Amino acid sequence: MAVLDNPVPWPHGARCAAAISFDMDTDSALHLSHADAYKRVGVLSWLRYDEVAVPRIVEVFDHYGIHGTFFVPAWCIERYPDTVQTVVESGNEVAHHGYLHESARDQNRDGELYWLQRSIRVIEQFCGKRPTGSRAPYANYSHYSTDLLVQEGFMYDSSLMGDTKPYVLQTAEGSVIELPIDWTMDDWPHYAHAPDFGYLMPISAPEKAMEVYLAEFEAAYEGGGLWVTIWHPFVTGRPARLASVAKMIEYMQSIGGVWFATMEEIALHVKQCIEDGSYQPRTVPMPYYEGPIPELTEGFPKGLALRGPQGWGNTE
Numbered sequence: 001m002a003v004l005d006n007p008v009p010w011p012h013g014a015r016c017a018a019a020i021s022f023d024m025d026t027d028s029a030l031h032l033s034h035a036d037a038y039k040r041v042g043v044l045s046w047l048r049y050d051e052v053a054v055p056r057i058v059e060v061f062d063h064y065g066i067h068g069t070f071f072v073p074a075w076c077i078e079r080y081p082d083t084v085q086t087v088v089e090s091g092n093e094v095a096h097h098g099y100l101h102e103s104a105r106d107q108n109r110d111g112e113l114y115w116l117q118r119s120i121r122v123i124e125q126f127c128g129k130r131p132t133g134s135r136a137p138y139a140n141y142s143h144y145s146t147d148l149l150v151q152e153g154f155m156y157d158s159s160l161m162g163d164t165k166p167y168v169l170q171t172a173e174g175s176v177i178e179l180p181i182d183w184t185m186d187d188w189p190h191y192a193h194a195p196d197f198g199y200l201m202p203i204s205a206p207e208k209a210m211e212v213y214l215a216e217f218e219a220a221y222e223g224g225g226l227w228v229t230i231w232h233p234f235v236t237g238r239p240a241r242l243a244s245v246a247k248m249i250e251y252m253q254s255i256g257g258v259w260f261a262t263m264e265e266i267a268l269h270v271k272q273c274i275e276d277g278s279y280q281p282r283t284v285p286m287p288y289y290e291g292p293i294p295e296l297t298e299g300f301p302k303g304l305a306l307r308g309p310q311g312w313g314n315t316e
Contacts, residue, residue, distance in 0.1 A: 007224030008166060008270060008279050015257035016220045017266050019179070019228045020068040020249075021158070022057065023135065024087075026050045026080060026234070028073040029101035033197065043196040046234060050076075053237025054083050058090045060242065064249050066260040071097035071135040071158075074122035084126065093262040094127050096120065096134040096154075105140035113148050120152060133263050135159050139181070143287035150174035156267035164225055166270045167282040175283075177267050177274075179228060184216055186230040191241065206244035214248065221258070226266065 010017050027047040030037045037044070054070075061068055070087045072094055077084050087094060098104070099115045099122075107115070124130045134149055136142075136159040146169045149157055156177040157169065169176045183189065190209035192199050213229070220227040236245060252258045261269075273279035 004165065004220075004223030004225050006165070006280065008226070008273060010224070010259050011269060012259070013257070014259035016217075016224060017226050017259045017261060017269075018217070018220075018252060019226070019261060019263050019266055020061075020066070020231070020245075021135075021229055021263060022054075022068065022070050022231050022233055022236070023097055024050055024054060024070050024072045024076055024084070024233055025097070025101050025137075026073075026076045026083075028075050028098075029137070030196065032100055032102060040196055043194065046194070049234040049237065051080060051083050053233035053242075055086050056242060057233055057237055058086050058092065060246050060249070061092065062090055064246075064253065064260075066249070067092050067262050067265075069093040069095055069133070069263040071095045071133075072123075073098045073101045073137070074119035075100045077122050077126050081126070088127055093133070093264050094123060094131065095158075095263060096123065096131040098137040101137040103138055103140040104136050104142040104145055105138075107142070109144045109148070112142060112144055113151075116148055116152060132156065133158060133179075133267060135181075143290065146171045146176055146286040147173045149176050155271065156263060158228065158263055162284060163282060164220075165281070166226060166266075166279075167284060168274075169286045170283050171286050177270055177281075178284075179226065179263055179266060179270075181228050181230050182216075183230075184212060185228060187232055187235045187241075191235050191238075206241045209241070210244050210248055214251075217248075217252065221255075228263075 027044050030040065030043060030047060034040060070092060072084060084094065096119055099119045102115055104112045120130055130153065132155040134154055134157050136145060139159050141159040150171060150173045154176055156179055158179040158181055160178050161180055161182050163180050167178050169178050188199065189201060190204045192201055193203055217227050236242065270279065274281060
């Protein structure tokens with residue numbers, strides 16, 4: 001029984017596509033989370049390990065002859081240009097990841113558009129081209145996001161989890177290719193112990209994390225799927241973890257049939273396959289909802305409210 005049906009026909013007969021992507025957040029999110037972020041020197045030092053980790057990650061990519069995608073808040077480009085330049089000079093992709101790792105879900109349409117456009121300007125000035133892809137910080141994609149990404153000419157997004165294969169987000173304004181992710185491939189559940197973020201996970205050995213990542217890879221390989229990582233340099237870039245990543249890349253290359261590519265390259269290929277008819281993706285109308293569902297907001301007999309957030313229904 002096939003786990004995946006209707007796979008994308010990958011280039012050169014590859015069995016699956018592999019995108020190693022990193023979210024280079026550095027200390028951006030801390031400043032939004034805590035007004036006294038400048039005092040939190042311990043956690044700042046942990047987050048700023050990106051300055052050490054990113055060049056090491058790029059060296060690993062160079063060694064194995066592959067490229068990856070770095071989703072970078074534009075503020076981090078302004079604050080750490082030398083680190084990001086390492087990414088660009090080696091031919092890796094820089095994609096949109098907010099300005100200061102702000103949550104799109106917590107803003108109105110004008111606010112989300114302002115930060116999106118500001119980020120685009122920074123990336124375009126630094127990289128010499130507009131970003132073609134986006135990943136919402138915290139994966140907090142909003143009900144405005146698809147329209148705004150279409151408006152600003154984005155080709156793909158990689159924030160949502162509604163499928164395991166590339167699919168299409170469709171609005172009245174146009175469409176965006178979704179290269180889906182899943183928390184399974186995030187490194188925080190395995191490695192992150194961050195009290196300042198309220199994240200208190202027991203830290204796993206690299207072998208445990210690799211067991212999870214490789215299980216997902218084997219399924220993608222078997223079914224002709226897409227394997228996307230959601231890693232962070234200051235997390236996965238530590239020596240033992242990065243060494244395990246190198247071993248994993250060696251294994252994936254040794255079995256053959258794995259197309260390592262940037263997210264942009266994958267989106268371009270999927271777009272071409274859609275246009276030539278060799279791939280028929282699932283199309284999802286967006287947004288899912290324009291507001292709270294009416295069952296929670298309308299027609300309650302007095303005293304019989306469905307319990308929900310304050311202000312929904314009759315709570316007398």
